Amino acid sequence: MTTETRKTICPLDCPDACGMIATLENGIITKVTGDPDHPITQGFLCHKVQTYHHRIQSADRVLHPQHRVGKKGEGQFGQISWDDAWQILTEQLTNIKKKYGGEALLPYSYAGNMGMINRPAGYPFFHKYGASQLLQTICSAAAKEGWSLHYGAKPGSPPEKAADADLIIAWGISAKVTNIHFMPFVQKAKRRGAKLIVIDPYLNSTAKSADVYYPVTPGGDTALALGMLKHCMENGLIDQNFIGQYTDGFEEFADYLESKTLEEFATISGLTAAQIQELATLIGQTKKTFIRIGIGLTRNTQGAMSVRAITCFSAAMGLFNGIEGRGALLQSGAFSGDTHLLSYPSLMEAPTRAVNMVQLGHALTELSPPVKGLFVYNSNPLSIAPDTTRVKAGLEREDLFTVVHEQFLTPTARYADLLLPATTSFENHDLYTGYGHFYMGRVDPVIPPQGEAVSNFDLFQTLAQKMGYTDAPFLQTIDDRIESYAASIKEIPEKQKKEGLVSGEIIRSDIINHGGDFSQFGQYRFNFSVKSRDPNIPRIPCILPRHEFDDPNLKSRYPFQLITPPMKDMLNSTFGERYCNEAGTLMIHPLDAEAHSIQEGMLIEVFNGRGRNIRKAAISTNTQPGLLILEGIYWENESSQMTSVNELTSQQTTDLGGGGTFHEARVNIRKVLAKEDIL
Ligand SMILES: Nc1nc2c(c(=O)[nH]1)N[C@H]1C(S)=C(S)[C@@H](COP(=O)(O)OP(=O)(O)OC[C@H]3O[C@@H](n4cnc5c(=O)[nH]c(N)nc54)[C@H](O)[C@@H]3O)O[C@H]1N2
Ligand SMILES: Nc1nc2c(c(=O)[nH]1)N[C@H]1C(S)=C(S)[C@@H](COP(=O)(O)OP(=O)(O)OC[C@H]3O[C@@H](n4cnc5c(=O)[nH]c(N)nc54)[C@H](O)[C@@H]3O)O[C@H]1N2
Ligand SMILES: [Mo]
16 A cells, blocks of 8 residues: 655635645545644644545546536436537537627636636636626625725735734634634734634624624624724824824814714614723723734625724724734735736737626626526535525526536536536645735645546636637646746745745745835825725715615514624535535524524524525524524525525625625524425
C-alpha cells in the first residue's frame, strides 16, 4: 500500500479558505485534516469539511454527461457520450443565438467553487457569445457598497489583530458557524481578559459564548450604531484626533445625531437606551476594540445602511488608526488582481443586458425578450435564490433549454435538459484566498478528474473551441491563465513574484502591513458625508423604513419576522445531499408557541404569499417574540413536500448593491395537522 499526503485549500464559499492536507492510500483519499502550517487554519477544519473526501468520492456524484429523459424536474436522465453532449450543446446555443440573439442565453453562477480561476471561467465564453450578463450580487454586494461609500476600497483589518484586543464585537456574524477560524483569536484575547460581545437578533451559537449578548431587531443596526455614536459624541468618547486629522463631513453627521433622541434610536434598534449607553461606554472606554462585522446584517432592505452606520461609528471611535488590537473587519480584500485577465470583457462585441441574480425568478418568467437558454454552473439557484416558487416556474418552461454543470443531482440539476459532470476542487489547478483573512495559495490536483468530470475552466475552453472561437484567451492552458492572473496581483510578495507560486505554499498579502492602518493610506480621507450622484442615496447614514418588515399591510397578514441564516453543517445548499429528507428546525419563542398551541417537535408550515416551508418546532428563548429563525437551505424534495426555505424570501433587493434580502421576510405559521399532510 502507498500512503502519501498532498496539500490543498478548501474551495468553499467561506471567509476561512482553509489549508487542507489530504491523505491518500493507493490513490484514494482516506482523510482530510487542517494544515497546521496555515496561519489561520492552524491545523483544524470545521465539522462539515472533516469528511469532505466522502463528498468528493461519493457514489452519488454526477460523473458522466446525461440528457433528460423524464419530465423537467423529475430527475430522470440517460447517460450520453461527451461527443453527443457537445453536439447538443453547440447546436442549442447556435440556434438560440440565431433565432433570438445572444442575450436570450443567461449564464447563472456563483461560488460553489471559490477558485480564482475556475469560479469566473465561464465569463470569456459568455462575453464572446454575447449572452446576458449576470450581476453577481447575491451575497456581499450590499456590504461592499456600504463599506466603500465612506471608506473607499480599503481592506478591513487583519483578523489576527483581534487577538490583541480587549473587546471583540461580533456584529451580525455567527463566527462559530461561518468563520470558525476567527474564534482562536477571540479565545486568545479572552484568556487575557478580553470580552466578547455579540449583536444579533437571536442567540446564535457564537452568542452562547459571549460575555454580553445584545438582541437587536433585524435591520435595527443603523439605529444601534447611531445611538451609540450619539452617546459617545455627547460624552467625550469619540476620537477627536482621528476625526480631525483623517476625515471629512463629521459636522453634518453630528447635526443629524443631535436632532434625534437616544430613545428614538433605541426604539428602532429593539434595545433599551440603557443598553445602548452601556455598550457605547464600554467601546468608548476600551481603546483596543475590534469589530468583526458580518454580512448577515446586510441581508435586509436597510442592510447597506447598517454597514454605513457601523463603518462611520468605527471611524469616529478611531478604530481605523492602526493601533494594536484596534480594527474593524467586514471583508479582507487582501489580493486585487486584474479581473479582466479572468473574464475578458473585451471579447464582448456589444454591451448586453444585465440581469440581477437575486431576481432569477423574474428573469425566467417575466423578462422581455425572454430567456431561452439557462447555463448554470457553480450554483444551485433552485435552492439558494430567493422566491424559488418563481424560479421553479421558470425552470418548468418547456421552451427553456437548461444546462447544468454540477457535481451532484441538486434540485436545480433535476431540471436540466443537459447535465454535465463537474470536477471538485481536489481535481483542479487553481488559486484560492479567503475573504476573512490575508493569505492565498496555489494548488495542484490531489486526485485525477473522477469519471468524465471536467473543471469549469476545461468546460468553457472546450466549448469555445467547439463553437469555433479562436481568440487568445480560449487558447490558454490553465497554467497560462493562473500565471497571467497571478502576475497582476499587486499584493503578492516580491519573492513569489520573482520565483512564482509554489503549489501548497500559503503566502501572506503585502497589504497586511498596513491593512486597517489608516495613517498609511497617504492622502486618503474617510468621508462621513458622501456626495453620491444618485439622489436616492442619503449623504449620511440615517434611519429609513424596511421594505417588508415595516409594511403595515404585510404586518397584519404575516405577523412574524423571519430570518434564514446558515445551518452549521451545510454551506449554503452544498452538502444538502446529506440531509435530503430532513425538515430542519423552526426556532420560535415560547410565548408565540403557546399562543399557537405549538409543542416541541411538531411539524409547522411557515408560509406567506410567495410559498411555504415545513419545519420542526424548536421552542426557545434564544429568539425574540415575533421572530422566527429557519437555519439552513435544505434541498427541496417533491416526494416529501419539502421545499427550499427560499420559497419564503423575496426578490426585493438591498438598499445598495442589489443584494439578497434573505433576512427580511414576513410570514405566518400553521400546524401541519397530520403527517399525511406532508408525506
Ligand atoms: N457553516 C456555514 N458557513 C458559512 C456559510 C454556510 O452556509 N454555512 N455560508 C458562507 C457564506 S456564502 C457567507 S456569505 C458567510 C456569511 O456569514 P455571516 O456574515 O455570518 O452571515 P449570515 O450567516 O447570513 O448571518 C450571520 C448572523 O447575522 C444575523 N443577522 C441577521 N439579520 C441581522 C440584522 O439585521 N442585524 C444583525 N446584527 N444581525 C443579523 C443572523 O442571525 C446570523 O446569526 O458565511 C459563509 N460560511
Ligand atoms: N435563505 C437564504 N438563502 C441564501 C443565503 C442565506 O443566508 N439564506 N445565503 C446566500 C449567499 S450568502 C450565497 S453566497 C448564495 C450561495 O449560492 P451558491 O453559490 O449557489 O451556493 P451553493 O448552495 O453552495 O451551491 C453551489 C453549487 O455549486 C456546485 N459546485 C461546487 N464546485 C463546483 C465546480 O467547480 N463547478 C461546478 N460547475 N459546480 C460546482 C456545488 O455542488 C453546489 O451545488 O446563497 C444565498 N442564499
Ligand atoms: Mo455568501
